[in-house]
Amino acid sequence: MEIKYEYVRKRSEFGRPCSFSDFLAEVTVDIPPDPSLADDFIPQDPVDFAVQEGPVMALHEVNTERVEVAIQGVNHVEGGWPKHVDYKNSELTTRYREEVEREEIYTKTVQRLGSLMEHFIRQNNTIDIYEEYFEEEEEEDEEEEPPSYKTINVLRDPNQPKRMATRLSWHPDGNRSVAVAYCSMEFQDSRRDMCIDSYIWDLEKPYSPELSLKPSSPAVTLEYNTKDWHHVLGGCYNGQIVYWDTRKGGLPVEMTPVEFSHRDPVYGACWLPSRTGTECFSASTDGQVLWWDIRKLSQPSDKLILDITREDQLQKALGAVCLDFAPTMPTKFLVGTEQGIIISCNRDAKTPPEKIANVFRSHIGAVYRVTRSPFFPKVFLSVGDWTARIWTEELMDSSSIMETKYHTPYLLDTCWSPLKPAVFFTSKSDGTLDIWDFLFHQKEPALSIKVSIEPLLSLCVQDNGQVLGCSTRMGTVFLLEISSGFCTLRKNEKTLTSSMFEREARREKVLQDKHRERLVQQQERARARPEEQEDPHEVFKQAKADFLANIKAERRRR
Numbered sequence: 001m002e003i004k005y006e007y008v009r010k011r012s013e014f015g016r017p018c019s020f021s022d023f024l025a026e027v028t029v030d031i032p033p034d035p036s037l038a039d040d041f042i043p044q045d046p047v048d049f050a051v052q053e054g055p056v057m058a059l060h061e062v063n064t065e066r067v068e069v070a071i072q073g074v075n076h077v078e079g080g081w082p083k084h085v086d087y088k089n090s091e092l093t094t095r096y097r098e099e100v101e102r103e104e105i106y107t108k109t110v111q112r113l114g115s116l117m118e119h120f121i122r123q124n125n126t127i128d129i130y131e132e133y134f135e136e137e138e139e140e141d142e143e144e145e146p147p148s149y150k151t152i153n154v155l156r157d158p159n160q161p162k163r164m165a166t167r168l169s170w171h172p173d174g175n176r177s178v179a180v181a182y183c184s185m186e187f188q189d190s191r192r193d194m195c196i197d198s199y200i201w202d203l204e205k206p207y208s209p210e211l212s213l214k215p216s217s218p219a220v221t222l223e224y225n226t227k228d229w230h231h232v233l234g235g236c237y238n239g240q241i242v243y244w245d246t247r248k249g250g251l252p253v254e255m256t257p258v259e260f261s262h263r264d265p266v267y268g269a270c271w272l273p274s275r276t277g278t279e280c281f282s283a284s285t286d287g288q289v290l291w292w293d294i295r296k297l298s299q300p301s302d303k304l305i306l307d308i309t310r311e312d313q314l315q316k317a318l319g320a321v322c323l324d325f326a327p328t329m330p331t332k333f334l335v336g337t338e339q340g341i342i343i344s345c346n347r348d349a350k351t352p353p354e355k356i357a358n359v360f361r362s363h364i365g366a367v368y369r370v371t372r373s374p375f376f377p378k379v380f381l382s383v384g385d386w387t388a389r390i391w392t393e394e395l396m397d398s399s400s401i402m403e404t405k406y407h408t409p410y411l412l413d414t415c416w417s418p419l420k421p422a423v424f425f426t427s428k429s430d431g432t433l434d435i436w437d438f439l440f441h442q443k444e445p446a447l448s449i450k451v452s453i454e455p456l457l458s459l460c461v462q463d464n465g466q467v468l469g470c471s472t473r474m475g476t477v478f479l480l481e482i483s484s485g486f487c488t489l490r491k492n493e494k495t496l497t498s499s500m501f502e503r504e505a506r507r508e509k510v511l512q513d514k515h516r517e518r519l520v521q522q523q524e525r526a527r528a529r530p531e532e533q534e535d536p537h538e539v540f541k542q543a544k545a546d547f548l549a550n551i552k553a554e555r556r557r558r
Contacts, residue, residue, distance in 0.1 A: 088275075147435070147447040148483045152467070153206050157182060157475030159195040165471030167221040168460035172229050175462040177202050177210060178469060180477055183218035183237055185265075198222060198234070200246065203479070212250045215242050220265050227277035231294070235266025235282050243280075243294045253294075260299045262286050268323025273330060281325075283335055287317025289345070306335060306343055310353035318343070324380070326372040332357070334380060336367030342382055344393060358396055362389060369413045375421040375494060379501055383411040388426050388436075392505050395512070401504040404436065405443060413458050419465035419487050421497040427456035433470055435486060439496060446486070451478050 081087045085096050100106055155178075157163060167181040181198045184191075198219045199209035213219065217238035225231040232244045234252075239262030242255040262284035272279040272291075279301075281291040291302035306317045318337040325333045331348045340363040349355040363384030373379040378393045382400075386407045389400035409430040417423035422439040423446075431452040434445035454472040461468045465487035470478045 145483050145485060147485060149447065149449055149480050151478055152481045153203060153479040155180065155201050155206055155477040155479070158199075158208070159197075161191060161194060162474045163194065163218070164457055164473050165475045165477055166457055167219075167223075168458050168469045168471055168477065169222050169224045169232075170460060170462055170469070172224055172226045175464075175467070176204075178460075178477070179213075179222045179224060179232055180471065181219040181222040181234070182475055183220050183265075185220075197250075200232075201477075211246060213244055213252075214250045215252060216240060216255060220267060221269050223269055223271060223280075225271050225277060227271070227273070231277075233269050233271060233280055233294075235262075235269040235284075237265045239263055239266060239284060239286070241266065241269065241280075241282055241290075241292055241297065243297075254297050256292065256297045257299070262288060262290065264319070267321050268335075270323055270325040270333075272325070273327045281323075281333075283320035283323040285319030285321065285338060287314055287319055289320065289323075289335065291347075302347075304345065304347075304352055304355050306337065306356070307353075308341065308343065308356060308359050310356060312352045321366050322369050324369075324371050326374075326377060328374075328377045329372070334370045334372065336362075336370040336382060336384070338366045340364055340367060340384055342367055342370055342380075342391070358393065360391055362391070362400065363387070365410075368411070369415075371415055373416055373421065374418055376498065376501060381414055381416060381424055383414040383426060386411060388414055388424070390501075392501065395505060395508055399508065399512075401501065401508045402438065402442070410455075412455060415459045415461055417465050417486065418461060418463055419489055421494050422500070423486055425459055425461065425468060427459050427470060429455040431456055431472070433459075433468075433480070435482065437486070438500065439493065447482070449480065451480070452476065 081093070081096070085092050087093055157165070159182075163182040163184045165180050166183050166185065169179045171177040171179075177200055179198070179200045182195075183198075184194060196215060196218045198213045198215065200211040200213065202210040213222075213232065213234065215234055215236050217236040217240060219234040219242075220237055221235040223233045225233065230246045232246060234242045234244070236242060236255075238258065240256050240258060241261065242252040244250065245253050262282065263286040264284045266282050266284045268284075269282040270280060271277075272281060276295075278294045279291070280294065281289060281302075283289045283306075287306045289304040289306065290300040292300055305312050305314055306320060307313050308318060309316055318339050318341060320335045321338055322336040323333065324336075332344065332346050335343045335345060337343065340361065342360040342362045343356055344358040344360070345355050346357045347355060349357070362382050365385040367382050367384040370380060370382040373381065380391050380393075382389050382391065386409075388404045388411055390402040391400050395401070404426070407428060409428040409432070411426050411428055413427045415425055417425070420437070423435065423437050426434045426436065426445075428434070431450060431454055433449040433451050433456060435447040435449070437446040440446050451470050452472045454474050454476070456470050456472055458471040459468065466481055466484070468480045468482060470480065472478070
């Protein structure tokens with residue numbers, strides 16, 4: 001009897017994962033015994049026997065005594081101070097040291113201990129156990145691997161519809177997690193089913209967020225506090241500033257009132273290296289920079305209006321798109337604006353107009369990112385329109401000292417390498433990541449990576465300089481590991497980079513002086529011959545003809 005059963009399913013269902021479920025056992029077939037068939041069976045005596053001649057072995061197990069290991073730590077706290085002296089207050093400790101140094105017993109004690117220390121120092125200096133006898137015969141450097149990369153992780157927005165991943169911030173303790181701000185920046189995007197949560201992702205568990213941050217409005221920017229790792233600062237789309245304590249969950253601890261907050265989305269928010277670790281400041285396209293203390297977010301502690309005319313009028317203020325603060329320069333910060341102008345500000349100035357120290361007319365369009373070099377604080381990098389440019393604060397009201405070529409797609413973000421002074425990264429609107437090494441090549445990137453078909457909105461590199469996070473317009477975060485050549489400091493690389501920046505700064509200064517001389521000469525000629533001035537209508541016609549001719553030539557070339 002041939003039993004045949006045909007399984008039929010649709011072609012669209014091929015490859016789907018199996019869906020299993022638990023249910024109680026059930027009897028599908030039951031065949032009862034038939035006594036009439038017992039006569040057909042014939043019992044057979046066994047004819048084969050097996051004999052094993054091998055020796056009988058015994059198995060013994062031995063378990064050694066378990067060694068219990070305990071982890072112990074020692075927390076060293078500065079001590080030895082009297083009760084009336086707070087060792088955290090530098091003024092009190094300095095005053096107490098000066099009082100002790102005036103006592104006679106202090107001088108005698110130093111003299112007595114100084115002779116003993118001198119004896120041991122001389123004893124240690126008798127022979128140098130770390131002396132290198134063959135410094136000139138250095139080992140040949142290993143061949144550097146070619147520029148390369150690999151994708152080590154992908155973090156996807158778990159919600160529908162997808163939102164933009166607008167900002168990344170690495171955890172200060174070993175970069176074990178990353179905070180991602182999700183927000184739709186589409187104009188008048190009023191989809192009601194859109195989630196407003198942002199997430200903190202654990203890199204060891206990339207399939208689901210470790211913590212959901214629930215702001216009152218979608219977060220445009222997030223920033224970890226380097227002094228207190230549990231505090232996360234956020235700038236919202238409705239202009240509010242919020243902060244979370246990750247030990248207390250995803251609800252905000254406190255937020256600023258709407259009436260004292262920004263009027264536009266907060267594009268930049270940074271922590272300040274204060275003694276308490278609770279101070280921060282923010283910038284928005286409403287033209288204001290506001291300072292806050294998270295212990296009292298009811299109103300800002302200070303305010304600056306980004307009016308480059310120095311009239312301190314909000315109507316003339318420039319909208320801030322990005323904000324940069326470096327701990328190496330605690331009183332200065334940089335603001336990139338929608339109008340393509342970079343403003344260098346000094347908080348310690350006495351009056352608000354004096355706080356705007358310098359203005360750099362940098363890009364044609366908005367300045368999407370500005371960041372200081374971690375090696376040279378007076379040098380900073382900016383991206384906007386189609387280029388990335390390097391500036392120095394030593395040249396006031398001048399153009400950039402170095403710049404990349406003009407790209408076809410827009411440049412959206414940039415960041416420096418924390419380990420190599422001449423390496424920086426740029427992201428473009430076609431989903432490409434470029435790695436530049438200006439000591440190696442200044443006209444083309446050292447490595448160009450096609451990360452995604454969506455625009456790359458934000459970049460953030462780890463402290464080791466080898467893992468880079470890129471976020472896209474569809475809320476996907478790619479974690480890339482680049483080759484060791486981009487994160488290994490070569491010999492004299494910092495010196496070479498410094499001399500390169502100084503050389504370009506001198507060249508730019510010479511060109512600036514030449515340009516000023518030419519302007520002065522043209523003004524003198526115009527005063528000497530005022531009657532020979534050209535007709536403005538004729539100049540306009542000639543410029544229009546030259547413009548159209550250049551467009552036709554470019555079309556023929558393409």
